[in-house]
Amino acid sequence: MWKSIIYKEWLKIRFFLIGFTILGMMGIAYLFLKVQHEFTFSGGGNFWYNILFMGMQFFGYFKFIPLSGGLLIAVVQYFPETIDQRIKLTFHLPLKENNVLLMMHSFGAGCLLLSYLLLMVVFISLSAIYFPSEMVYDSIVSVIPWFMAGFVAYFFVALIVMEPSWLYRIMYSLVGGFFVTIYVKSPVIAAYGPAIPGLSLLTILMSVALLFSAYRFRKGEM
Amino acid sequence: MSNVIECNDLTHYYGKKMVFENLNFQVRDGSILGLLGKNGAGKTTTINILNGFLHPRSGECLIYGENSQHLTPATKARIGFLIEGHIQYAFMNIHQVEKFYSGFYSNWKPAPFWDLMAKLKVTPTQKISTMSCGQRSQVALGLILAQNADLLILDDFSMGLDPGYRRLFIDYLREYAKSENKTIFTTSHIIQDMERLIDDVLIMDYNRVLAQCPINEFMTGFKRFDFELENDEVNLKNEKFVANLEMVKNKVELYSYETKEFVQQFLDNHGVAYKGFKQVKMELEDAFIGLTGKY
Numbered sequence: 001m002w003k004s005i006i007y008k009e010w011l012k013i014r015f016f017l018i019g020f021t022i023l024g025m026m027g028i029a030y031l032f033l034k035v036q037h038e039f040t041f042s043g044g045g046n047f048w049y050n051i052l053f054m055g056m057q058f059f060g061y062f063k064f065i066p067l068s069g070g071l072l073i074a075v076v077q078y079f080p081e082t083i084d085q086r087i088k089l090t091f092h093l094p095l096k097e098n099n100v101l102l103m104m105h106s107f108g109a110g111c112l113l114l115s116y117l118l119l120m121v122v123f124i125s126l127s128a129i130y131f132p133s134e135m136v137y138d139s140i141v142s143v144i145p146w147f148m149a150g151f152v153a154y155f156f157v158a159l160i161v162m163e164p165s166w167l168y169r170i171m172y173s174l175v176g177g178f179f180v181t182i183y184v185k186s187p188v189i190a191a192y193g194p195a196i197p198g199l200s201l202l203t204i205l206m207s208v209a210l211l212f213s214a215y216r217f218r219k220g221e222m
Numbered sequence: 223m224s225n226v227i228e229c230n231d232l233t234h235y236y237g238k239k240m241v242f243e244n245l246n247f248q249v250r251d252g253s254i255l256g257l258l259g260k261n262g263a264g265k266t267t268t269i270n271i272l273n274g275f276l277h278p279r280s281g282e283c284l285i286y287g288e289n290s291q292h293l294t295p296a297t298k299a300r301i302g303f304l305i306e307g308h309i310q311y312a313f314m315n316i317h318q319v320e321k322f323y324s325g326f327y328s329n330w331k332p333a334p335f336w337d338l339m340a341k342l343k344v345t346p347t348q349k350i351s352t353m354s355c356g357q358r359s360q361v362a363l364g365l366i367l368a369q370n371a372d373l374l375i376l377d378d379f380s381m382g383l384d385p386g387y388r389r390l391f392i393d394y395l396r397e398y399a400k401s402e403n404k405t406i407f408t409t410s411h412i413i414q415d416m417e418r419l420i421d422d423v424l425i426m427d428y429n430r431v432l433a434q435c436p437i438n439e440f441m442t443g444f445k446r447f448d449f450e451l452e453n454d455e456v457n458l459k460n461e462k463f464v465a466n467l468e469m470v471k472n473k474v475e476l477y478s479y480e481t482k483e484f485v486q487q488f489l490d491n492h493g494v495a496y497k498g499f500k501q502v503k504m505e506l507e508d509a510f511i512g513l514t515g516k517y
Contacts, residue, residue, distance in 0.1 A: 004325030012313060084309045088275060094299035094326055220276035 001095060005103045009077060013111060016076045021115045024065045025122050031059055032126040039130070051135075055189065062123070062143060063184050066116055066150030074157035077108045082161060087217060101214050105158065109207065112154055116147045138189050145192040148203045149183035152176070155206045162213040179206070226251050226373050226405045227272065232281035234267055241267050242429045245281070249422075254399055254406040256420035256437075258413060258510055263426045265409040266306065269377045272407070273303060285373065299327055302371030306378045308362040312351035316344065316361060320368070327369050335364035338394070356387035363391055367398055374399070376408040380415050388412065392419050413507035423506075427514050437506070444509050446502045447476045447485055452495035463488065466512055475502075477512040 035058055038047045050056040081087040090104075091097045123143065127136045156176030163169045183192075183199060192199070227249035234241045241264040249255045259265050270276035272283050274291050283290040288297050311319055316339050324330045338360045344353060350361055359379070366374055374395075380388050396419050399406050410416055416423070423440050425433040433440055444465070454472035458464055463484065468475040474496075478485060482501050489496055504512065 001326050004322050007318075007325070008311065008314075008322050011318060080311070080313055083312070084307060085305070086309055086311065088273065088303075088305055089309065089311065091275070092273065092298060092301070092303045094295040096295060218275060218277075220270065 001093075002103055005100065006107050009104055009107045010111075012080055013073055013077050013108065016072055017111050017115060020069045020072055021118055024069060024115070024119045027065050028062065028119060028122050028126065031062060032130065034058070035130055057142065057189060059123070059139060059143065063146040063149070065119065066143075066147045067153050067180065067184070069112060069115060070150035070153035070155075071157050073108055073112050074154045075161060077104070078158045078161040087162070087214075091214075091218065097214065097218065098211055101210060102208075105155075105207065105210055108158070109151060109154060112150065116150065120147070141193045141196070142189050142191075144196055145183045145199055148199050149180050151203050152179050152183060152206055155203075155209055156180075159209045159213050162210060162217065164213070164217050168213075168216070224251050225249060227283065227285055227407060229268075229272075229283040230281055232268075232271065232278050232283065234264070234271065234276070234278045240429050242426070245426075245431060247424050247431065247434055249405060249407050251405055252403045253421045254396070254408070254419055255422040255424055256416040257407065257409045257424045257426065258416065259409075259426035260428075260514055261411075263428055265426065266377060268426075269306075269375060269409065272375060300372040302366035302369045302374045304362055304366060304374070304376040304379055307381055308355070308359040308379075310350050310358065310362050310365070313349060315347050315349050317346055319350065319361065319365065323365055323369065329370045331368050331370050334367035334398070338364035338367070341390075355382035356384060359383055359387055359391055363394065367394075370402075372404060374404060374406045374408075376406065376410075378409050378411055380410045380412040388415055395419065413510050414505065417506040425510065425513055432513050441504070441506065441509060443479050444504075444513065445478060445480075445482070446504050446508065446512055447474075447478070447482065447499065448502050449474050449476070449496045449499040452497070456494050458494075461488070466515055468512075468515075475512070477509075 035047075038058075047058075051058065081090060090100055093100055095103075120140075120143070124136060124140065127139050131139070153176070156172060156179065160169050160172045160176065163172060179202075182202075225248040227247075229245060229247050232245040233243045245264075245268075257265050257268065267276065271278050272285065272290050274293060277291060285293065286297050286300065288294060293301075311322070314322065320332060320335055324332065342353075342357050342360055344357060350358060353361070359382075363379075376395075379391060379395075383391065392415055395406070398404065406419075408416075408419070417437070420437055423433065423435065423437045424431065433444070435443075451472045451474055454469070458474070458476065459467045463478050463480045464476060465479060466477040476485065480488075486499060489499075502508075
């Protein structure tokens, strides 16, 4: 049965997941094209000065890539379930309702993780061409919370899309927006290093929030 | 004969608005029961409670002895569910949707699905979202038949269908249910369709059950009498034997479970002058309107 669930979820997200991953890679490549441009036309010294003494994050725009991925996958995976209340079909499958949702959610988050890993590989590989290992390490520590923010966006957007009441949707949007900003707030390189275990735990806790919206739907909330 | 569905003392409100109170009904094993009611009478609410998508304020519905709010996967596998408007996963094509559902049901029988699909002029890769309403109805019906469920719950199966598809749907469904001893609980806003399909009828009005019995019993027991009153100020509406009465000037349509002789004798005994008394043959739709009123 889990194969059928995976099959359905894959049909919904496949083109968007692949498209996002390719665009994400192109976005990362563009960041390093700019780095190359800086080195070539502005001189290495000036660029290093900005990084070392001015706290410049050459990969600052990268934070929006995982975030947009989480948002996109949640919408394309869960929005079709809400059209004409198709989630009723899913809940009618011969499985426990929460188990079905957790399977769907795990698959979506798993696909997102795979996509993020690919982006990370591209990011690390290109970083290693231009920067020393210490700098690459700090960059990785900096972008990990951004990937977590992508998962938080995925979990919250899923919760919002599946929620039957608009009032609750607005409330969840505000709470979700607050949580996402926690992960992307500091512009200082590697500032989140000590917070990564705590943020990881918070992200995992938020992964089951979807079950609440589903419970409210089954109760008949409008 | 045992009951597949038993709803006991079901009460539900939307806010302060009562939908029904202490509603009781049963669906016999192997029967086809049609739930009829005007818009807002609580048909979809009942279906939603039966499928566990709505918690009633009080009371319970049992399906195969289990509370409908907490059905086990094994019992859910025995229930085929058609959502109002023949909703299905519209992003799939017919091959994908068949492949998807077949993974859930151990006694999946693809033949009825493909038999129905052969009647449709759809391409193998055509998404359900691009199909007509009639074609989508056949996809939804085919999936329920392939599931080989013991109980079929159909919410307004005739919605959006043209007469040809409605007839195809009903004939296929009745033949299937009777040959395979399936139980069906269905609603439809097109009453003529029900007459061809159902064995038992359950008629709901706002917050109460007006009738629950075999359809033949209802159609022979419930009668319409037309006559003209000499004095149009006579009021028969509150008499016990009158189920409903429609009156335009002195022309009366009187609906009752009593016999022609009983009604005539009542009028004679009470000195009500009338003429042109006759019993009028009714179709199910006439009887439904007769019982529930025109508005």
